[in-house]
Amino acid sequence: MERKIRVLVAKPGLDGHDRGAKVIARALRDAGMEVIYTGLRQTPEQIVSAAIQEDVDVVALSILSGAHNHLFPRVVELLRERGADDVLVFGGGVIPEEDIPFLKSKGIAEIFGPGTPTSKTIEFIRANLKRPLN
Amino acid sequence: MVDFEKLEQDFNVWKARVEKANEKYPERKKQFVTGSNAPVDRVYTPLDQVDSDYSRQLGLPGEFPYTRGVQPTMYRGRLWTMRQYAGFGTAEESNARYKYLLEQGQTGLSVAFDLPTQIGYDSDHPLSEGEVGKVGVAIDSLADMEVLFGGIPLDKVSTSMTINAPAAVLLAMYIVVAEKQGVGAEALNGTIQNDILKEYIARGTYIFPPAPSMRLITDIFEYCSKHVPNWNTISISGYHIREAGATAVQEVAFTLADGIAYVEAAIRAGLDVDEFAPRLSFFFNAHNDLFEEVAKFRAARRVWAHIMRDRFGAKNPKSWMLRFHTQTGGSTLTAQQPDNNIIRVTLQALAAVLGGTQSLHTNSRDEALALPTEEAVRIALRTQQIIAYESGAAETVDPLAGSYYVESLTDRIEKEALQYIKRIDDLGGAVKAIEQGYIQQEIQDSAYAWQMDVEKNERIIVGLNKFQVKENPPKGLLRVDPAVGEHQRQKLASLKANRNQNNVDSALASLRKAASGADNLMPPILEAVRAYATLGEICGVLREEFGEYKPNVMF
Numbered sequence: 001m002e003r004k005i006r007v008l009v010a011k012p013g014l015d016g017h018d019r020g021a022k023v024i025a026r027a028l029r030d031a032g033m034e035v036i037y038t039g040l041r042q043t044p045e046q047i048v049s050a051a052i053q054e055d056v057d058v059v060a061l062s063i064l065s066g067a068h069n070h071l072f073p074r075v076v077e078l079l080r081e082r083g084a085d086d087v088l089v090f091g092g093g094v095i096p097e098e099d100i101p102f103l104k105s106k107g108i109a110e111i112f113g114p115g116t117p118t119s120k121t122i123e124f125i126r127a128n129l130k131r132p133l134n
Numbered sequence: 135m136v137d138f139e140k141l142e143q144d145f146n147v148w149k150a151r152v153e154k155a156n157e158k159y160p161e162r163k164k165q166f167v168t169g170s171n172a173p174v175d176r177v178y179t180p181l182d183q184v185d186s187d188y189s190r191q192l193g194l195p196g197e198f199p200y201t202r203g204v205q206p207t208m209y210r211g212r213l214w215t216m217r218q219y220a221g222f223g224t225a226e227e228s229n230a231r232y233k234y235l236l237e238q239g240q241t242g243l244s245v246a247f248d249l250p251t252q253i254g255y256d257s258d259h260p261l262s263e264g265e266v267g268k269v270g271v272a273i274d275s276l277a278d279m280e281v282l283f284g285g286i287p288l289d290k291v292s293t294s295m296t297i298n299a300p301a302a303v304l305l306a307m308y309i310v311v312a313e314k315q316g317v318g319a320e321a322l323n324g325t326i327q328n329d330i331l332k333e334y335i336a337r338g339t340y341i342f343p344p345a346p347s348m349r350l351i352t353d354i355f356e357y358c359s360k361h362v363p364n365w366n367t368i369s370i371s372g373y374h375i376r377e378a379g380a381t382a383v384q385e386v387a388f389t390l391a392d393g394i395a396y397v398e399a400a401i402r403a404g405l406d407v408d409e410f411a412p413r414l415s416f417f418f419n420a421h422n423d424l425f426e427e428v429a430k431f432r433a434a435r436r437v438w439a440h441i442m443r444d445r446f447g448a449k450n451p452k453s454w455m456l457r458f459h460t461q462t463g464g465s466t467l468t469a470q471q472p473d474n475n476i477i478r479v480t481l482q483a484l485a486a487v488l489g490g491t492q493s494l495h496t497n498s499r500d501e502a503l504a505l506p507t508e509e510a511v512r513i514a515l516r517t518q519q520i521i522a523y524e525s526g527a528a529e530t531v532d533p534l535a536g537s538y539y540v541e542s543l544t545d546r547i548e549k550e551a552l553q554y555i556k557r558i559d560d561l562g563g564a565v566k567a568i569e570q571g572y573i574q575q576e577i578q579d580s581a582y583a584w585q586m587d588v589e590k591n592e593r594i595i596v597g598l599n600k601f602q603v604k605e606n607p608p609k610g611l612l613r614v615d616p617a618v619g620e621h622q623r624q625k626l627a628s629l630k631a632n633r634n635q636n637n638v639d640s641a642l643a644s645l646r647k648a649a650s651g652a653d654n655l656m657p658p659i660l661e662a663v664r665a666y667a668t669l670g671e672i673c674g675v676l677r678e679e680f681g682e683y684k685p686n687v688m689f
Contacts, residue, residue, distance in 0.1 A: 016336075016337050023582055041338075065268055065269055066268035067265045070264030096611055097607035098607065114468070114502045115595075118589060
């Protein structure tokens with residue numbers, strides 16, 4: 001039997017806009033995934049520790065403060081350093097289109113902008129998971 | 135006079151006829167709903183207002199219960215204050231934007247601070263990395279504040295500052311900058327947001343736990359009632375509650391429940407209700423459903439007037455009046471076809487004006503993408519000016535009063551908000567309801583329901599789930615110079631090297647002593663600010679004394 005996909009929804013940076021993060025967390029849970037939400041103001045170090053401790057398959061990052069270019073790559077780097085480079089990392093929030101190529105080059109698998117349906121995010125996770133489910 | 139009996143007969147005949155015709159030509163939907171998912175009837179008539187009592191429920195403008203507005207002449211006397219929230223990068227850049235906005239006819243300032251400032255960290259704190267100057271201006275000390283308001287006479291403008299957990303510190307800086315301009319505190323006009331409860335509920339820039347946070351707030355109430363009498367000491371905010379997904383009813387209910395908690399805290403701290411209540415102000419959102427939003431503002435005024443007079447026994451009519459700022463709804467803007475946002479903002483701004491707002495911020499079309507450019511901000515300001523000077527909406531007071539629909543909506547929002555307030559009272563008040571996660575959960579449920587409706591196309595967002603076009607990525611978005619962080623850190627280092635460290639140490643020691651006791655915190659904060667202690671140092675002392683808030687995370 002396949003196990004459930006485990007997802008960490010995380011809010012790096014200092015902004016408090018977590019409507020999107022919470023809606024995504026709930027939609028992923030309703031889609032049958034096991035979801036942990038970190039709460040606000042998490043450093044990349046805290047996010048990576050939680051990801052490893054909770055043994056997640058996916059880290060979904062949400063940010064609206066504008067600090068994404070600084071914080072997202074750091075999460076991928078730290079996961080790599082700790083041997084967890086099979087974790088799928090993607091992000092969302094108010095992120096200018098011109099920043100996306102840079103973020104992708106740093107190992108962020110995808111960036112979802114405002115207005116993305118949760119169904120699209122769910123499909124993306126199922127199609128791009130790096131770790132086996134059985 | 136309406137003959138209700140005849141009307142009811144006619145109505146029933148009409149209804150039967152219409153429903154028969156509907157079998158052949160059905161209406162567009164089975165159930166019509168407002169922007170907040172409340173049911174909407176086919177038509178509203180005097181039958182929906184059978185029990186209404188004009189004098190008791192509406193009254194005249196400037197009179198209890200203020201349903202029709204807080205001033206007798208409203209915009210015939212003076213237009214609302216056009217106040218665009220702005221700030222980014224350094225104090226120098228933001229100062230230039232403020233001067234630009236004042237030249238363009240804006241009538242009040244509204245300061246956006248960056249996140250480190252809002253959370254009480256200096257620009258050189260590790261958590262500030264990547265955040266300095268991003269969503270607002272970076273303020274580390276009085277020196278930055280002097281630059282921010284350089285060349286702007288503080289006795290001539292009113293200034294609103296979106297600052298909450300460290301509100302006392304930023305207010306102290308503003309007072310000292312004015313002092314240096316030769317302007318006394320009694321001449322200052324403006325607002326600090328200072329609303330910590332909605333930070334716990336929805337906005338997230340909290341620092342301290344509820345008890346010391348409420349103390350800071352009531353200390354400000356007390357200090358300002360004596361020394362800064364024209365200052366709005368709090369802006370009790372539904373804006374962020376709505377942005378987090380609340381319905382119009384929840385926005386009113388949770389905001390007023392927070393208001394009740396502040397009034398109770400101040401009374402417990404020994405203040406007389408009529409000493410501080412006239413300086414309480416509110417901040418609401420305006421979304422797209424024009425009629426529901428207008429009704430929301432009218433209902434909020436009526437509910438608050440009763441709370442203040444009947445529940446708290448306030449005697450001064452100024453204590454009964456709900457005065458408010460409005461901002462159009464950021465969460466209603468789409469990243470797709472962003473020019474369409476100009477139209478959304480127009481509808482929302484019109485709702486705020488028809489609802490009797492005291493001041494207004496109109497969002498810019500590009501805000502689902504980035505901070506607004508100067509051009510986008512100008513269009514947003516022009517939108518207000520067109521409503522003010524060309525639409526006719528400002529020429530008479532409360533023009534939608536008497537609309538069967540709007541009055542029915544107003545009554546419904548009042549009734550449902552009161553039910554929520556009762557539920558929160560039963561839980562032990564807003565602070566307890568927040569600690570138990572009740573308010574947050576209600577909002578999250580609404581947010582999720584909204585998202586699912588959009589995804590099922592049960593709610594149409596033009597350009598998002600209908601009428602889409604293929605688009606190129608937008609060009610010319612505002613970007614904050616990444617060098618801001620470095621610039622700010624250098625300024626801070628040079629400040630620390632050049633100030634009198636003994637003065638700083640002794641001021642911080644007095645602050646610590648006051649924090650551990652019960653004295654009003656404003657005087658030692660003012661002393662620390664004058665000595666050029668930094669925001670991070672001042673909040674650091676308070677963090678050590680008060681501890682930090684640990685939220686109950688859920689979704």
